[in-house]
Amino acid sequence: MAETRLIQSRYRLIELIGRGGMGEVWRALDESLGRQVAVKCLKPVGPQHDGAFTRVLRERFRREARVAASLQHRGVTVVHDFGEDEGMPYLVMELLDGRNLSQLLEENEQHPLPVEHVVDIAEQVADALGYTHRRGIVHRDLKPANIMRLTDGTVKICDFGIARPDHGIGMSSRLTTTGLAMGTPHYMSPEQISGKEVDHRSDLYSLGCVLYEIATGAPPFDQEDAWAVLVGHRDTPPEPPRTHRAELPGFFDRVVLDLLAKAPDERPADAGDLRRRIVLGRTGGRPALGPGPLARPGTGLPPVPREKALPAWTRSMTAGRPATGSTPPPAERPDPAAGLTGRWTAATPAAPDTGSFVSVSAGPPAADLLATLEGRHSAGIDLGRLGRWAEAAQVHREVAAQRLRLLGPDHPDTLAARYEVAYTLGRLGRWAEALETYQDVARIRETVLGADHPDTFAARYEAGIGLGRLGRDAEALEVYRSLVEDRTRTAGEAAPETLRARHGLGVSLGRLGRWEEALAEAREVCALRERTLGPDHPDTVVSRREVATGLGWLGRWSEALVAYRQVAEARTRTLGPDHPRTLAARQDEAHCRERLGQT
Structure with missing residues (x-):
């Protein structure tokens, strides 16, 4: 957008003062009234965006205009005008110092x-x-x-x-x-x-x-x-x-x-x-x-x-960092709020963030597209939260393809997009494709980020899940066993991710019929989770159910009944008595009673 652009023959854009993934804010001159204003523009979106995504962005932009324009108070930003110029929605506000x-x-x-x-x-x-x-x-x-x-x-x-x-x-x-x-x-x-x-x-x-x-x-x-x-x-x-x-x-x-x-x-x-x-x-x-x-x-x-x-x-919600970034993440963990910056994109300081859009740094000519892709990546994750996995898969494929073209196959953001592609494939039941992608991402991350990087571990863990889903339990067991060793070495035996890997190890042992070992593993993980996370944390409850499953397979139904009852009680407290998981736990309890000859 040229600095001399004139919108609706009235608002002359002078200086870019804020930029985000989906929009820009300009200091502008209202030539009709001779006053300086702020003009917020929703940047055009290309054909790679799905219609629903574009419609929501435009409606959200219109909502801001209509709501803010209806408010007249010294403590609310004043909106002067709203419209579209050559298909681009814009919002004219008071210029704040x-x-x-x-x-x-x-x-x-x-x-x-x-x-x-x-x-x-x-x-x-x-x-x-x-x-x-x-x-x-x-x-x-x-x-x-x-x-x-x-x-x-x-x-x-x-x-x-x-x-x-x-x-x-x-x-x-x-x-x-x-x-x-x-x-x-x-x-x-x-x-x-x-x-x-x-x-x-x-x-x-x-x-x-x-x-x-x-x-x-x-x-x-x-x-x-x-x-x-x-x-x-x-x-x-x-x-x-x-x-x-x-x-x-x-x-x-x-x-x-x-x-x-x-x-x-x-x-x-x-x-x-x-x-x-x-x-x-x-x-x-x-x-x-x-x-x-x-x-x-x-x-x-x-x-x-x-x-x-x-x-x-x-x-599946990402906490990220608070708006101020008051607590920096561990040095080895990539900052999810940092986006496409750092040594991978030769960035220069960004204009001040307006708070409405994802903040990005100015940089090479592709910076705007990279910022748009960051927004698309987040939108794909949100589609998954709503259970719209086919749409999420399509979004992540497009983001991965464009990041591959712009950044190369080894860039962390390309790999992050491919990781999400694999996750959506798994949710769609396409485990062979998901596994192949996870394994490839894990291999490249080990080369680029290092064998002990959390993102490398994450891809290895998901590969273990893929192997299990495909019935390749012996291979899954080896993946989890090596992951437990590496997680214990780098984070400690009680770290949540270490325990998650141990849980996968125990599940694989059970699927291989090694129930004594599986039960011992489940009990240890459950005890550690209860001590570090609390008795009603979902991970603790899942481990307790795994204990009950192992006891059942070993024919120890009285002990299994006690464990299943504890699962049902915890889920009743946290999810409510009518939640599907609570009802499933009650059904497990009833099955134990049947095996014990009880009504």
Whole structure:
């Protein structure tokens, strides 16, 4: 797009100030009114994109325009205009002079912001949320990258791309057709993660996560493991912010913990109530704590509610890094948020990220296409989460082919795309093709990344699964045995990935009829998982079921009954009594009773 381009004979694009995988933001001149504005453009998509993917992107872009244009408040970015120019949707907004909270933390080297700034930001965002909620708008993606602090101290909420409008806006709320991520894991409420209906109190929870991060330097649940982040939101009480930063005022500590209550009913009633608490605390009054959570005896922390387990789709969710990158990943692990940068693409510094799109670095001429492919890669994963495996397979094949052409066969991103191709093939039952791809990816990763790289291990593990699915259990056993040795050497015997490999080893032993060995392996893995993950963690429960299976094959039905009963009880607690897995566990229990001659 040339710098002198004129949109609709009115908006002259002057300088690129933000770029993402699917769009750009330009500083522009509104020649009709003689004022500077920001113009956000949805970049054209090529024929390689499927229609559903393109439609959702365009609808999400239109939603942001319509929702933001319906809001008139000093704490919300002003939208001036929206339209299309030669098939390209564009959005004209006020030009903001400032930084988003993510950028402010990065510029501060991940140190928390000054206390007075934190309190002021909390009050201003609460005021803006109160207005948007009264208009029937739930943002649903509140995070540091979507909150701007201007040079004059004004705070504004940005990016209403996945907001839920009231019925008066006149748009469909179903924008998840292609599985685009509806929220950011580090800032999602428990009900949002569980796929339940959300209301304004979900935004309050997300705001609690944001305030926690800007006050302490890290979000409340800042783990690398996706499951740990999601479980943290679900049922782990957050540490009070003052345990990380003693200078924070006591009222702020209470406000944030109330916002982070697991049950929506235990949070402040609304953003207006929240703002009153902040004002009272800031001015020295005693804040009315309202319906906040009852403290657990002796801790001062909110209670752990009994909630159902996280839905199955969350198991494949990638936590990534929080928007600020407050906790760098281990040196040997590639950063999933880094995208196509580093030594593989001769990148130059990127324009500031707008928070709406995937951030990429400027670089060689193919950089825009690479960024688009990164978005396509994520969309393919999301299609898989929805169970649309044939569509996901097609997306990943196209991404793999184009990355192969642009980056070569040995590039980590090409291999990542091929890995996803293999995974979708497996889900479609095409295990011979999946196995061949996994083995090839593992071989190249060992050469490029090293034999002990986590990505190399991951491909080897999936190859073991493929061998087992094809009935080649003796070969699978050897793959798992060598993987257990390597995982134990590099990560330790109790590491989750070591235990996952040992579980595969035990399953292979059972399929070969070596049930005494399989039972011993399953018992050891179950004990380690229970100690490190807890008795109700899905991996622990799977291991306990494997123990029960081994006991059954050895004819030890009384012991098997006890184990199956424990599986059923754990699944009832976490999944509910009517979940298919709970019912299957009850059926296993009934089968044991039949073998024992019981009714």
